[in-house]
Structures are given as C-alpha cells and as structure tokens.
Amino acid sequence: MPFPRYSRHPRLLSVLLLAPLLTGCFASGGGAGEASDGKDGSRLRIALAFPPAENLSPYGADATILSRLGVTEGLTALDANGAAAPALAASWRRENDRTWLFTLRDATFQDGTAVTPAAVAASLTRATRAEPAPAALSGVTLAAKAEGEGAVRITTGETDPVLPLRLSSPGLAVLSPNAYEKQDTVDPVGTATGPFELTKVTGTAAADLDRYDDYWGGRAQASGLDVRFIADGTARANALRTGQVDIAEAIPVAQAASLDKDTRRETATTRTTSLLLNTKSGVFKDASLRAAARAAVDTSALAKGVYEGHADAGAGIYGPAVTWAEGKRVKPTGQADAGDPDGASVTLATYDNRPELPEAAQVLKQQLENAGFAVKLEVREYSRLESDALAGKFDAFVGARNSLLDTGDPVSLLAGDFTCDGGYNLALLCDKGVDRAVAKAQAVADTDERQDAAMAAEAAVLGTDAVVPLVHQRVITGVGAKVSGVLLDPYERTLAGTGTRR
Template identity: 30%
Template sequence: MFKRRKYFVLLSILLVVTVILSACGSKTTGGGDSGKDELVVAQGADPKSLDPHGSNDQPSSRINKQIYNTLVEANEEMEIGAALAESWKQVDDKTWEFKLRQGVKFHNGEEMKASDVVFSFDRMANSPDVAHIIGAVESVEEKDEYTIIIKTKEPFAPLLGHLAHTASSILSEKAVKDAGDDYHSKPVGTGPFKFVSHESGDRVTLERFDDYYGDRAKVQKLIFRNIPEGTNRTIGLQTGEIDIAYDIEPIDVKTVKGDKKLSLVEGPSLSTAYIGFNTKKAPFDNVKVRQALNYAINVEEIIEVALEGGGTKATGPINDEVFGYNKSLTGYEYNPEKAKELLKEAGFENGFKTTIWTNDNPVRVTIAEIVQGQLKEIGIQVTVEQVEWGAYLERTAKGEHDMFILGWVTVTGDADYGLYALFHSTQHGEAGNRTFYTNNEVDKLLEKGRVSTDDSERINAYHKAQDMIVEEAPQLFLYFDTQKVGTQKNVEGFKIHPAGHHRLGNVGIGK
C-alpha cells in the first residue's frame, strides 16, 4: 500500500543540497590537501545537550563520546577496558576500588583527580536524565587523590557496563562551577577532542586536544553536522562535503554501495525500535487494546517498505544481541481479525480516535503513515503528528502523548539497561519509561536481575520479565536494525560500535 518516495528531479535536489552544504563548510575530502586534517560527520538530529549528565539521547552521546571519558570503556567487541581508571578491583559484593590515571588533563588545563570523580557522580545522581544509570550506586568516596571507592546498595552485576556509559562521564568540578547554568554551552572533558562551538540546528565543532592522555587524535578538527533528511546525508557523501554519514537509510544503501568513491560500513546494533503506548491514558490503559494493536500491525510490511527489508522483526523489548535476551519469545503475529475480537472485548468494537507522534526522522514518518493505514482497517482513526526532537523528548517524558515511535539502544549490552529503564515503575518519564508501564511483579524480577551475581539467575529473571512485558504489551514491538554508516573511501580507522557511539579519535583521512 505504501511506497517510499524516491527523490525526484535528482539533479535539482543535488544542486540545492550542495549549495546548503557548501555554505556551511568547506569541502573536506573531495580533492586537494586542504581538508585532510578535518573530519565532517553527519547525523540526523542536533544534540539535546553537550552536558553528558543532562542528556541520554543518541545524537548527544555520539558527540559527548569524543569530548569526555569514563572510568572504564567498552570497545567495539563490548569488552570492558581501562579509561580514566587504570585498574580496579572488587573488594566485596558491594564495594569496588578504582585507581585513577595520574596526569590526565581536562581541556581547561586542570588535572583530573578523585575529587572530580566524586563531584561527577554526585551530579549524575541528581540529574533526572541520567540518575537511573547509576541508581545502584550508594556512595562514591575519595580514598586519596588518585583512588576512589564505589559502594553499591546491593550487589550489582552490570556495574562496569554502567560506568562505561557516556552519561557516566567525568567532568571538571572547576569548569562546571565556573560555567554555572551555561555549562552545556561550555563543556570541558578529558577526551581526544575539545569543544569549539555549537551552532544550534546546524553543527558542533571540536578540535584536537593535544594534551590527551591517550593516542593523539588523527585529525585537527572534527565537525558534527545536523542533517535530518537521510538522503541529503547520502548526497553530502556523494559531493564530498561529508566524510562519514551515520544511519544510512534503506533507500540509500544501493546508492552508497554503487558509488566507487564511497564505502558502506555495516555492523551489529544493540537497538530496538518500538511504538510506545501511554498506559496512563484511555484506551491504552486497557491491556486488550494494546494487544489488539500489536496484532493489527503488519511489522513485516513496515520492514519491507520503511527499511526496504533491512531489519529483523522484534519478538520482544530488547535486541537479540543483548545479554539476557529471551530466545523463546515469538511476539505477535499479524492477525487483524484477532485484533478486532480484542477491541470488541475491550468495549471498542467501533474503534476510536488517537494520535501517533514521531520526530522528523523519515523512516519513523513512514512507519507512522503505515500504522495509520493499517489501524484504519480495524476502525481506529490515527492522526500523525511530527514533533521537533527536543520537544518530542520533553513532551513524551511528561506523558502528553497517546502513541509515539522511538528506539532504545541497550548501551551496556546487558538486559538490565534495556529493561529496567523502560519498564520499571520508578523510571517513568525522562529516565526512559515513557509508556508509564507499571507492574509490581516485573519490578521484582528486574530488581532480582540487578542484584544477583549468578548469570543463570539473572537470565531466568530477565526471561520471565520479558514474557510478562510481551503479554501486557506496553509497546508495539517493531524491529531490530543493523547499523549502516557511509564513508568516503579514503576514511581510515572507522569502526562500528554496537552502542552507536563510534570512537573517532583514531579516524583519519588518507590520500
């Protein structure tokens, strides 16, 4: 029924986009030597904030990854290794000791010390955006200038994964206090790149930090461009204005693969796409309505049309690459007659009117239109509303929506992060549970999975929780995706990170 619109009058669009891109920055890799010390990266949205304690969205995290460091970090194989902490040991079930690297400099010239780590964790704990990420931490104490002690409330198996999250970045206490409320526009980290400027809606410019404790960045300047339309990101690659384009859309995959100047880099993802129901509002407070909509939507058609076949139907709430994923889940089959039966049982035989929100992501807009058409077939009238990204996050956190389309990246690779934030009753709103789902039994299972140090016990708890979540359907489970990044052929050293926060310090431009 629905077809992705191929961009028509390609030459006209190409000329327009070239003018826009050229007006915003010089060509970096299309020829000559002038751009080889500058890397331009395009993504689909502006960062919410360059304060890592004030944001947990993907566009922000991708940039913050370059500015800041965490105590430990996960590499491209999701193996935990040293970062600002050079070593650590577990003292007992609830106590960890971390030895910090000495001589690490912040971008303001100050040396990082234990007091900055303590300050940063106190700040995280008071942030509505990221407090849940370190919610298991009871205290962080300074043992000496280069040693900290972290105590958790209970044994917490996935602690190191949470400490590797970009939201657990370590900030300069002095820089934060000097900047006050303006810190988000004056970020200071310890990463391979330091902040230069943020032109809202257009670009963030970073430059190499020569006093970085690790290997010096390969390029002098790193620019993140905000280009919402995926096809325009691809055209930017073709014209040479962009070196790396994140999130290549399905419609553009063949274009990138067929261009001899470009490369398509594909890799695993830890993300899940879903449609959330506001379970606080009628009729979505009725489980039969939520189940009916899961039966009413042909997800395979969505994958075929919106993703051009480039996805896998989700059977539940977390990606199949995540520790604790329940392989026995089968999800919901497409069965509109079953959907009608459930609506009748719920008292909505004649359907109802509702809205579905999306931001301006073209794939999500297409999904919303497909859902609108499919739900019309069972008597549900859906209005599609596009909401600006920042307002989208803010308003869904407040629960102003009926239905919304979003994705979740289980950054830590552990089911705790993919389930606790989205389905525990203490995480309503900004923390991640934008469906406002509440189930005491699920809460208990998720809590058990957190505190157990036995992998089999944790897996069992997470499997049971997923069974209940799928049954109660606070979400319409869509698909698991593969990451697709387009690059110039002469881009060297780029690697896909499963969390989507790709490390760019080792990326350079060859001849």
Template identity: 30%
Template structure:
C-alpha cells in the same frame, strides 16, 4: 589544586594561558582546507558543552571519557579506570589510570574524578541511580557506595553524563564553561548547536590519532548531508535514510555502512484507558502488525522485525525464544471477539455501540510516520480504526506526559548504557520512563532482583523471563530493530561502527596518503 586556589584564580584566564603556552598538548597545526579540518563529519544531532545536557556528541567525538567505556561487544570496559571491584553488596572500588592529563594540562586523579562524578550524581539524569557516596581513597582509587545492592553500576558509569571533566571546565555555579576532557581529541572551537572543531591530543595515553583535526557539523537535512558527502565537503555523513543505501552504494568514491544498533521502534499503549486497558486488545494490536512486510517493503530489508527490546545480533541479553514476527490475524480476531469487540470483515468493530477507533501519535523521524501508516492498514484489516497524527516531537511528548493518548509510535535506545537494567525504564511499574501505566508485580520483582545479583547467569535468567512476560502483556508493541546508515569517502581507512554508538572511533581512522 586546592579549593581555596580554585576559588581565587580566574579560571578562564588560567585556561587561556595554558592553551597558549602548552598548546593543550594538542597538535597546533590544523589542516589548511576551507573548512578548517582534515576530517569532516555531518550529522543531524546538535552538540552541547555540558555532558549533563546532550553530552553524547562530545563523547562520540573522543573529547570526553568516563571511568568506564563500552567495548565492541556492547559490554562495560576500562576507560579512565583500568579495572573495578565490587568489594561488598554496596561498595565498589575503581582503580584509575596514572598516566592521564586533561587537555588543559591539569592532572587526572581521584580528586578530579570525584569532583566531576559528584556533579553527575547530584543531577536529575542520575536521580534513579542509587549512588550514596563517591570518595577518593587515594590518588588512584575511587570508592562508590550505593544505597542498595546495584550490579549495573559500572554500566551506568559508562553513560555520557558520567564522563570526567577537568576541574577548570566547571564554574563555581556548576555550569560548564569549557568542554575539557581527557580523550584523543580536544576542543579547538565550539559553537553550540552548530559545529565543533577538534584537534589531536598528542599526549593521549592510548592510541594517538592519525587525524590532526576533525570538524563536526550539524546538517539537519538528510539530502544535504548526502550531497555534501558526494561533493567532497564531508568525509563522513551519519544517520542517512534507509532508502538512500542503493543509490549511495552505486555512487563512486563512497563507502556505505549499515550497522545494527540497539534501538527499537515501538508502539506504547495507554494501559489505563479504554480500549488498551484490556490486555487482549493490546495483544491483538501487536499481533495484527506484519513486521516482516514493514522491514522488507519500507526499510529495504536493512533491519530485522522485532518483538522484544534487545536484538540477538547485538547482545546475549536478548531472549532468543521470542518470535520475531508474531503476525497472526486469526488470533487477533479471536482476542477481539473475546474482549467484546465484534463486527464483520472490512468494517470497524464495535462494542455496545462504540467503534474501536484509536489515535496513534508519532513524530517525523526514523521513518516513523511511514511505518505508522502501514500499521494503520494492518489494524484496519482486523477491524481497528487508527487515526495517525504526526506532531512535532515536543508536542507529542507534551501529549504523552499529559497521558492524552491512546498509543504513540516512537524510537528508543535500549542499551543507552550496556546493561539490561535499562528494561526497568521500559517496564517497571514505578521506575519506567516510558509513559504507559503498565504494572506487573512479577516483572517488578524480577527487575529488582536482577539489579542486585552479581552472577551474570542468574541475571540473564530473570531478564529473559521479563521479556517473555511483557510480550504477552503488551504494554508496548516492539515493531523493528534499527540500523544506522553511515557513508564515508572511500579513502577513509580504519572506521568501525560501534554497536552502541558511544563513540565514532576517530582515533583509529586515517586517510589514504597519510
């Protein structure tokens, strides 16, 4: 479609006509159960139509796809692009699939890909990705030029914000009017922040799903999701509390999955203000935390203690030499003594008449307040008095962004895109998205070099060194890895949890009897 035609035609009318006459190349027969779908998912995450604003759910449901996907080894993999080549330090070419159409019948080609990617590149979400230009070389080739050498480009193009939408999905003002992708499922109805009903895309280029339709429902309350599953109102309940695992496993008709995912719980310090401007105090606080006790007593042994951002069970980018539970009260006392904070056992330490008292901010999710209270006890045992304040997430973020905190306890996905360039968002002095004020010239140099290099071994060496340095500098104290708890009806077949949560793999799922 030319730009002129796109400007003059009524997009919504055209889309409705296509839906009615071609049925979107999607199965028009939804299962006739009371919830309007033959597979129902309950999750706390609210969906949004626009990939640039909360696009993870539409990606996970198999509605949208990017040029690059993420495989079960947590590595970049072909999706709408069959392969790619780094032609020079700053030039890449992506070869596109030739047998793909959007759910509205529009052809997927290089022009459509460039239009969609240009919108992504111009968005705030991609402002730190040094893409200079995206161009169509021919109908099946897209060229991407970066401002600087940038090895992790394919991983960044696997991000949810970089999925490819149909030209008719985006209005002239840049807003998304309909979520129209290329995936194995197409949107049948969409109620933002509430639910999505999808139907099978019978013309999908890959594995055509056995499921005819899927309904995604936002269910905020953990126990309600569990009850809906047990009552047969859901076939899948996601993000359930760790403490429900034993009960779920003993409940008939339910299968339970506890896959590790690349997410960490960590304490971030304000490194610009007392007392955590002193590396010795930050390191002491980290060493005072008994991570093994936390994971075993609070999290039922379902997650591992952690000290680095990556789990060795998920990716080789993890530094294997990091000690998983560096609990050492004796060293804590030595560090605090050296920093001038003194006191007797069982009392809060002081320096120059000032008590070593700090505030930890957190929010009520992912067991964070419960863990924070246990850490409070651990630090009190070595003379650090901690006041834990649990806020609404937005209120905590406001405090953090205003740099009005001593430390905050939060959770963060470490392979949101499958490349260790993500470490720059944790530790780089100017590129970090995690407020802490930390800066280390050696860490900056390693991160900057690693994102330019093409050789994996050379990148690995640099990222391992970064992880070793920041454990000692302790701008953050990583406490645990993370495990999702997902439960399904026991007649669900073919479900395999994805290591980075980038998709649910619904195209591979079937139900007994199908």
C-alpha cells in the same frame, strides 16, 4: 496486509533540490574541509542526524553525541563483546557487595588540569544529583569518594553487580571541576578527557572540535572535527555523495542505493524500533485495546517494506545483535484478549531524524485503522517531541531505542524504560509484576543467570502490551572512500577516535 511499494522518484528529486542548500554548510569554522600539513592530519567533516536537545548536557540524550565524537569518557568503556573495559579507570576490584575500588590512570582534562580522585568523585556526585537522573542511574544510588592519590571508592545503596558496566554509560562521563562552575548547567566545552575537544558550539546547527594533543590514549590522527547537525536524512546522504562530508550517520535505507557500495557501512545494532502505548491515560489505558493494537501490527511488512531488508522483524526488546537473547527468550504471559477499538481515536507520534520512522508510522497508521482505530499522525523533529512524549501527551509513540546504549546491561534498560520509577518510560508503564521481575534481575550477579532473569523480565514487560517491538535495525553509515578508522559498534557509542582519518 502487504506493504505498498512506493516510487522512489520523489526522493531522487529531493536529492537534487537539496544540493544547493547544502553548499557552504562546511565553509566556516575550524578550517572545515581544508587539509593541514601531513604531519598534523586533516580535519574530518561529519554530519550527525540528531541536533543537541539539551545544550549538550552529558546527562540526557546528548551524552551520546559527546561520546560518538570522542569528547567524553567514563571510568570504563564497553569492549566488542559488551564487557566492561578500562577507560579512565585502569583497573578495579570489588571490595564487598556494595563497594568497588577503581584505580585511575594518569590522564588530564582538556583544560590542562589533572584527572584526580577528587575531581572524578565530584563529577560522579554531580551526576547523581542531576534532574532527571541519567538513564544509567535509574533505580540506583551511589556515592563516590576519593581514596588516596590514585583511586576512587564507589559505594552503591544496594548490591549492584554490574557497576563497572554502568559506569561505561555516556551519561556518566567524567568532566573537570570547571564544567560545573554554574549551578544549573554542565559545560563540556574544553572540560572533558577524550581525544577531541569541543571548541565551539553553534546552537543546534554545528559544533567544532580540535584534537586534544595530550590525550592519554595517544594523539588522534585527525587534527579536528567539523560537525553539522542535519536532521534530514536525504540531505545527509547527498552531502556524503557530493563530497561535502567525510562521514554521515544514519543513512536512510531509501538513499543507500544512491551511494557507492564502498562508501556504505552496514552495522548490526542493538537498536530496536518499537511502538510504545500510553498505559496511563487515553485509549491504551485499556489493556484489551493495547492487545488489539499489538494484534493489528504486521512487523514483517515493516522489515521488508519500509526498511527494505535492512532490518529484522521484531522478536522482542532485544534483537539479533544481542546474540545470547534468542536462545533464552521467554514467551510472554498474561496478555489480555484483544478488544474492539470501535473507532477509538488515537494520536500516534514519531520523529523524522531517522527517516524510516515517519514511513513506518504511516504504515502502522494504516494497520491500526484497518483494525478499527481512528489514527492521527504527528511527526516532529526529536528535540521538539521528547518532552511531550515523556509527559504522556500522545496515545502511541514510534521510536528507535538502542537497548544496550545506556549501560550495556540488559536489565538496566528495562528499569529505565518500563518500571514505575523509570526515567525514560515513554509507555508510562507502572506494573507491579514488571517491577518485581526487573528488581529480581537486578539482584543477580552471575552473567548467565542475569541474562536469564533479563529475558524473564522482558516477557513480563511484553505481557502488558505496553510495547510492541517492530524491527531490529541495521544502521547504515556513509563513509568517504578516503576515510579510515571509523568506529562502528552495535551499541552506537563511538564514531570518531584516535585512528579515524582521511
């Protein structure tokens, strides 16, 4: 059905109403908004969309917050082409099928202690014992051991040809021994290695960071970061427009026109918005009803309507930003014939940190109801929704997922999100055919062949109708006219770095 065009006037009114509420948001903590002397640089004020959900633990969703703010690093990083690049490890070599040797660079933790092989090995070992496991370790076991004065030897339980990519994950950041003083928590405040050091965290509202002057990669040009977590997208856009922040992530497409053209940055990303169907319990345990839901969805209406052209209609789990995917895509097989919903009642959930999602969910609700489902829509802030979604308390879930965020490896996403043992399996899918296809892909070392195997595994996942790709997003970031050096990449791992300044 055609997507209805709604008036934007209520949104403009909300911008005006929110303005006084934001006044003073950055008035306290770390000299927010005040320029220090020219030599030391100014502090940057940043508005992020997602507040910490797990007390800034590096092992879950909060790991990306730490990475984007330049707090944490791993042994490796991703370069512009998605290949593994040096970070805390200056180089590495593969010794045999299961063993790699990583040579460390000379660096220090923000608490002043040295980044030693023993500290790195201990940090990685702690990650392997985390519950739930970091997404990058889904289906993988590894052991890290100090080797001499400058290297770490890592051995995997089975052959892992993409280990250097895996170690770039924000969830495998290296922290100092002081971060692990408490048995059940990990404290990233002052214990990481990046150019900015966390100095204060105010619950889910704010975080203050100072420049770490001894950073191995050079002294940052900004003297610090004053971060506020603002879940409301209209409020983030308004804060940038009125000069209360220097950088605002995830600007809603409905607010883009309210910003000056030179303050908008649109980045093609590997993020796909999808409809995930609960395959374990409830209505969508029935494959024919999953097929009916898939048939009911009009993805072009979402791309052109809700996203106002700032997205592409869903083609698969991997979108246009994964440039090699389209030429290798495999048609799904084994999809069930669509059944008759006959008024079956479903609960559709999503979160409002990304403002387009509730609107997309509303359109999906209409499409599913037109197909014969009875739909109840539930919208919450993400941190209040994730645990229930993972526990299968909803029949369907609309979420935005960066397909290459956790490791940079396309196969690892499939293992984490769609296999029986996956740590972020929102569809609760457990299908032997999918597990076999993913396992086959995991064993492939050659890059081109691994991509082929990933697309075959994608086809196996899509064949279950556990997930319906909706749109591939282009993210809009608000950047103040005087700000330069913002780090925007399709993997959404970076934002502020040594060259970010105003």
